[in-house]
Amino acid sequence: MKSKLTLLIGGIQGEGVVSLGTNLMKTLSNLGYYTYGSRSFSSRIKGGNTTMTLSIGVEKQLSVEEHMDIILALDKETIQLYSSKLHTNGILLYDSVISVEDFNAESNRFIPLPITEIAKNFGSLIMKNTSALGFIGRLLGLDKSGLLTSLDEKYRAKGQEVVEKNLSTLEEAYHIKIEGLDIQDFYLLHPKNPSSRAVMLGNEAIGFGALMAGCRFIPSYPITPASEVMEYMGKVLPRYGGMMVQVEDEIAAVTMAIGASYGGIRSMTATSGPGLSLMMEGIGLAGNTETPLVIADIQRVGPSTGLPTKNEQSDLFSLYYGGHGEYPSIILSPATVEDCFYDTIKAFNLADQYQCPVFVLSDLNLGLSPQTIDDLDYDQVIIDRGKIAKKEDLAVIERGTFKRYAFTEDGVSPRSFPGMINGGHHVTGLEHNELGLPFEKPENRKKMMDKRLGKTAPLENEPSIDLYPFGNNNPTLFLTYGSAFGTVLEAIEQSEKKVDLGIIRRIRPLPMKQLTSLFERYDHIVVVESNYRKQLASILKEELGHHDKIHSIHKYDGTNFTITEMVEKIGAWF
Template sequence: MVNQLSWKVGGQQGEGIESTGEVFAITLNRLGYYLYGYRHFSSRIKGGHTNNKIRVSTKKVRTISDDLDILVAFDQETIDFNFHELRDGGVILADAKFGPKIPEGSNVSLYSVPFTEIASELGTSLMKNMVAIGATSAILNLDPSLFQEVVQDTYGRKGEQVVLNNMEAIRKGAQYLKEELGFDRSDLYLEKADGQKRMFMIGNDAIALGAIAAGARFMAAYPITPASEIMEYLIKKLPDLGGAVIQTEDEIAAATMAIGANYAGARAFTSSAGPGLSLMMESIGLSGMTETPLVIVDTQRGGPSTGLPTKQEQSDLMAMIYGTHGEIPKIVIAPSTVEEAFYDTVEAFNLAEEYQCPVIVLSDLQLSLGKQTVEPLSYESIQIRRGKLLNEELVPEAGNQGYFKRYEITEDGISPRVIPGMKNGIHHVTGVEHDETGKPSEAAANRKAQMEKRLRKLEQIEFNNKVHKNDKHEEPDILFIGYISTRGAIEEAMERLEEDGVKVNHAHIRLIHPFPKEEIRPLIEKAKQVIVVEHNATGQLANLIKMNVGFADKIQSLLKYDGNPFLPNEIYTQSKEFTKQGVLF
């Protein structure tokens, strides 16, 4: 028996690959297993190879696995594309319809199962994915009846007969593998899970749920991969809470609508990916100049331009910090797990109102679309903080010719804020430089005072857990630094290095800007070498560390920019290679 394994289903996009993975994964999640799922898909609606790789374990996992135990193939391309991942002793379940072939001499077992034929005999070839799930259940020694609840939830709206047919397809698949093909390998039987109930969700759903929990009731956005699920989730949920989602004509309109809604007193936000953020840059500057709260979610993908819309990358980092023209206060935070995506989104709305500036939640495709087991969320721990938003009783009597000092020079750089229509709250709002009441002003002294006032906000950002630390060694051989979705792969590589006698610490940065130099500096100081793991070609995070902390002679970049996530073994192997080359120690 095994306590974890990796399963992948592949075929042509549009033929039910995603639903196959969903039924399989949700069932195992409800049995109490921990899961991590990642989809490879093309930037088209139908056609092109797609696959869904799901890791199943009796303990928590935060990344996809290096190898593959079971491959379910609906076409030969799936075998050709994914065969290299299969470990010795791995299993391929393939539809007999296409006459599957594997390389000669390989230590992999191929089982041809007539997925399509069995499904057609039951009424429709569309159920071939359920036959495949049944065959998988036989490999894992799972009773087909365990899938009943999920099949009911998934297909119940289509009628009871559809549910019965799908369950029969699962039973037939299991029966064929055992009785016709004589499958019997206990080395792939899964150990029993703990049966605990946990959530299973993608990062985008956690971000959307975090926005709801934070009190956001308006979202303006334009669809774009890999951010669209945030909008799609809230389209279903916000109307029931008195809120609304507007699909705008472009990202420029989305950002300015969100600014307007925030100015009116609502909690509002937008989300997009790299190309959309490029269009929002002028609006982000408007938020900074008018000191209007604005939350933006950036789900990074492969660039530049249209680039790789459905592939993993982390190349927006510098753009999110320095992309706007001029200088404004800006906060950039980067969750590293689905749980953090929920809590950090809540905190983003608090920070935006407390510091009256744009706050960017920086995600990436792997975090946004990768599906993880999530412990129950703690709604009791959520706080709503609105900063210096005044109620009418606190607005001072009108002075200075009847205008409210919306941009009053204050010691902490944060001015009192009102919403439109409040008594004694009248003031100008403009994107040009202005005085304390908002009236345009080009006076040199005023410009200097307002500029310094705005930038003072960055001197006192309060954010819990700016850096996730695992610093158990006083003098580590290696300090790994990463951000967002690389956390799981780094943590597993660390375990292997420790087994080799290498002392390893880890810092995962969650507050990107303003940079947490005081938290990072001591970690770098005591390390012999620093390896910065990131998904881009130019080492943006490594360069940011060098700019803010120094120690360029200690820092080595481990980069990946081919569109695929890091595997634990890649980080482990490359770190060992650095050692052989004399880069480390």
């Protein structure tokens, strides 16, 4: 019996490969297993090969191996592309309607299954994914009742007839003997804690975090790989008095979010690189008017259209330096689905506390890879709206004298919302005085710039790097962010040589105090990131120096780091 295995499901895009993988993940998670799913898909709605690779185990899963224990091929191209990635003792299951004469198909490793035949017998070719689920469930030794329950939940809304046909299809496939295979070789060990767990995308966790943070408005424009944020919010917000608006472009999205935030409603938008470019002027407006703004940036390969279905982390410079002029902003960088939930809540609080744009910087792999998550801790959900003018303070001032941009000790001024008596004030993208009125005096400009850009300085003293030590007095720290975390962590655990691991969770402002301590502690800090220009490493060198201690491992071909690659890179430091 296995404590962990890797399964690749491949077929024609648009025919339910992801649905099959997700159904299996949900069933396994309900039984107490941990799963992680990595998608590979084309920039088209239907056609071409698509795969979903699942890592399944009794411990937390945060990455996938590049070699598979099981391949389930629903089309011929999957065999062509991935049969060479089988483990020595792995098996390739394929739909019996596929001809394998062109392949060197070893009889004990290539096993046909009547997937399509069973689906047709029970009603429709479209049910071949249900047929495949039955075979895989039996192969892994899963309890049939769990599979049947997941199908019932999935198809219940389509009517009893659809449910019955799918249940019958699964029953038939589950009980067919797979010739030439001892299925017990692939049975999974029973989970240590057989409690049911949820499966979520990073994008869904961002949406859920926003909902729990009190966000009630999201104007957004669809873009791969960020659309799931607006889709999730569109489903849930109406239940809580909120609204999702699909707007005409990203310019409308960002300015509508700013307007709602100015009105006192927690709001956000979500986008990727091309949309971020269109939002830049609006982001500067939020910075200059000190209006809270939350943006989720789910990075993909650029520039321009680039490779919209491939992973990259190349928006960091745009967020760190982007826009004309200078304004404060905060960049958070979650590394797991759970982080996406908690960091989005934190983003709304920071936006209100510091009255500036806050970015939740994710990437395609984190945003679109479903994962089994641990129970979320709702006690961590704290809402802090920051400095809001008090009614009793407004009552004693004359109308038109409210200093929305008052110079304060910490640089943050109390804000008022429309409708608050005596809280009215002028708002403009022009430089302004404390009342918000346009004002061009040099001394005022300097004071306003010092106020805006200095107010986030306290964050530099707050740690934001999670450390994973793997020994005593290791001289080398691997530092990464985003979805690369899981791969690097697994590589260190597999490697005979050990380095320490750091995950940076807030990139702007950098945790200067913590970084200073780390540079004193380590001889080498190796930054692992997915972009050409080594963006995080470059920012660290600019802000802290230590050019001799900062090194880079970077990848920019659209593919994810693999565990094997990282094990080799780790070994190179010894």
